[in-house]
Amino acid sequence: xxxxxxxxxxxxENLVVEEVDEPTPEAGQLLIEVQAASVTFPDTLxxxxxxxxxxxxxxxxxxxxxxxxxxxxxxxxxxxxGDRVAGGLGTTGAFAERMVIPALSxxxxxxxxxxxxxTGLNYAYGTTLYGLKYRxxxxxxxxxxxxxxxxxxxxxxxxxxxxMGARVIAAASSDEKLDLCRERGADEVINxxxxxxxxRAKELTDGRGVDVVYDCVGGDKAEQALRAIGWExxxxxxxxxxxxxxxxxxxxxxxxxxxxGVFYGAMTAREPERNASISNQLIEWVANGDLQPHVSGHxxxxxxxxxxxxxxxxxxxxxxxxxxxx
Numbered sequence: 001x002x003x004x005x006x007x008x009x010x011x012x013e014n015l016v017v018e019e020v021d022e023p024t025p026e027a028g029q030l031l032i033e034v035q036a037a038s039v040t041f042p043d044t045l046x047x048x049x050x051x052x053x054x055x056x057x058x059x060x061x062x063x064x065x066x067x068x069x070x071x072x073x074x075x076x077x078x079x080x081x082g083d084r085v086a087g088g089l090g091t092t093g094a095f096a097e098r099m100v101i102p103a104l105s106x107x108x109x110x111x112x113x114x115x116x117x118x119t120g121l122n123y124a125y126g127t128t129l130y131g132l133k134y135r136x137x138x139x140x141x142x143x144x145x146x147x148x149x150x151x152x153x154x155x156x157x158x159x160x161x162x163x164m165g166a167r168v169i170a171a172a173s174s175d176e177k178l179d180l181c182r183e184r185g186a187d188e189v190i191n192x193x194x195x196x197x198x199x200r201a202k203e204l205t206d207g208r209g210v211d212v213v214y215d216c217v218g219g220d221k222a223e224q225a226l227r228a229i230g231w232e233x234x235x236x237x238x239x240x241x242x243x244x245x246x247x248x249x250x251x252x253x254x255x256x257x258x259x260x261g262v263f264y265g266a267m268t269a270r271e272p273e274r275n276a277s278i279s280n281q282l283i284e285w286v287a288n289g290d291l292q293p294h295v296s297g298h299x300x301x302x303x304x305x306x307x308x309x310x311x312x313x314x315x316x317x318x319x320x321x322x323x324x325x326x
Contacts, residue, residue, distance in 0.1 A: 002324070003096030004304045007058045009049040012308035015061070017301050022098055025073035029100045032085055037065040037094035038120025039299075039307045039320040040152070041239060046092070047308065053265075055092055061304070062094025062322065065101070066109065066119040076103040084109040086118045094119075095304050097324045105268065107279045110287045116295050116321045118286060122264075124156040124319065125282050125291065126275075127238065128214070131262040132160055134274070136212050136234040140165025145201050147225055148216030148241060149186065150177025152293075152319040157214045157238075158186050159291060166212070169204055171197055171221075177317050184294065197221060201228035209233060209255075219243045226251050226259075233257040241314065294318035300326060 001022045004015050025031040043061050045051035066086035072079055079085075087106035093099040109118055132138040144161045148154040149170035161168040162185040170181035171190040178189040190200045201210055209230030215222050219242025226235055226247060235257060252259055268275040285291040296318035299307040307320045 001097040002301055003060045004062070004301055004322075005058050006047060006061055009047065009057070012044070012047055012305035012312070015305045015308075017304075020060070020096070023093065023100045025071050025100050027074040028076060028103055029073040030069050030076065030079060030085065030087070030103050030106055031071035031073075031098060031100050032065065032067040033070050033098055034065040034094060034096060034324045035067040035115040035326075036119040037062040037322045037324065038123060038152075039304075039311055039316075039322060040064070040120060040123050041241060041311060042123075044308055044312050060093045060096050060099075061308075062096070062099070063092060064088045064120050064123055065094035065099050066115040067325075070098065073103070079103060079106070084111070084115075086115075086121065095301060095322050095324065104272065105275070107283060109283065113283065113286050116298065116323070117293050118283070119321055120152065120319055121282050121286070121293065122279055124153045125160065125293065126278050127153060127262060127264040128156040128160045129278050129282065130264050130267060130274075131214065131236045131238065132157070132164060132212070135260050135262050136236055138164050138166055138212055141167070142211035143167045143169065143205055144212040144214060145169045145171060145210040145225055145228060146214045146216070147171045147192075147197075147221050148239075149181045150174070150317045151216060151241070151314070152316070153238060154214070154216045155181065155184055155294060155318055157216075158184050159293075161214075163285070163290060169201060169210065171201075171225075173314065180294065180317050192221060192224075197224040198227045201225070205230065212236065214238060217242045218245045220245070223247060223251075226257075229255055229257050231255055231257075235259045237261045295321055297321070298323050298326070300324075
């Protein structure tokens with residue numbers, strides 16, 4: 001089968017496409033023919049051996065895929081060849097014509113849910129639903145500020161925040177990304193390339209500050225967002241596309257606010273029942289039209305490096321997918 005292969009840690013331009021042996025499903029695994037694979041920020045970190053989960057060389061990138069079951073490992077029950085499925089979060093191998101995924105974390109897909117829409121759903125939307133519902137306890141009528149709102153994870157926070165009844169302020173680095181945020185439901189927007197994030201967020205809340213910050217960016221934007229939080233607010237630590245910030249903890253004291261980590265990947269292993277509940281809720285929302293994840297680009301295997309580069313350079317708006325069998 002054809003696959004994207006990382007033979008040395010480094011930039012995505014070093015990736016190659018070549019023929020490799022087809023994987024065989026071991027006990028507890030499913031082999032799927034991949035129709036779509038999400039392109040995620042952890043994929044970019046793995047390329048340079050900077051992610052908390054390590055992989056040896058050579059390896060096939062891609063942490064989540066969607067497609068149809070073509071073979072079933074020993075001990076797996078409830079699945080049949082031909083079933084539509086998504087899964088593999090926390091593994092590698094999705095940028096290939098076929099990949100193996102753990103059966104326990106696989107998600108069955110209704111016929112009306114497109115593969116490109118659902119792949120990566122748990123990475124972005126699972127992180128968000130876990131963060132907003134179980135970590136921040138977001139309530140209807142509260143105001144939420146989302147940094148990095150134009151990316152796949154940030155956009156998921158805009159959409160789920162609205163589903164949960166919040167007033168959403170989307171902050172991003174370009175007007176193009178903010179236009180997309182408005183299309184997906186954002187009530188207000190902040191271009192932090194031209195506006196002061198803290199001051200504008202304060203203005204939009206009449207000086208009270210926001211109830212919840214959903215921070216995908218880190219870097220210097222994290223402190224600005226924390227300064228925009230209101231009394232007893234909740235600051236969700238999601239990611240660090242702009243680098244890991246140094247936060248003055250006196251701000252947490254002065255605002256009596258909480259700084260809350262959201263490590264969805266670790267939660268899935270520790271709390272499989274909660275993870276299943278989150279997965280089922282997301283697929284239900286997509287199937288009934290409440291969620292319509294935005295896919296902004298489709299890339300064949302030969303252009304997977306290009307997709308990863310767009311993510312690294314923060315040029316992607318919404319979700320990018322690799323389509324091995326298109």
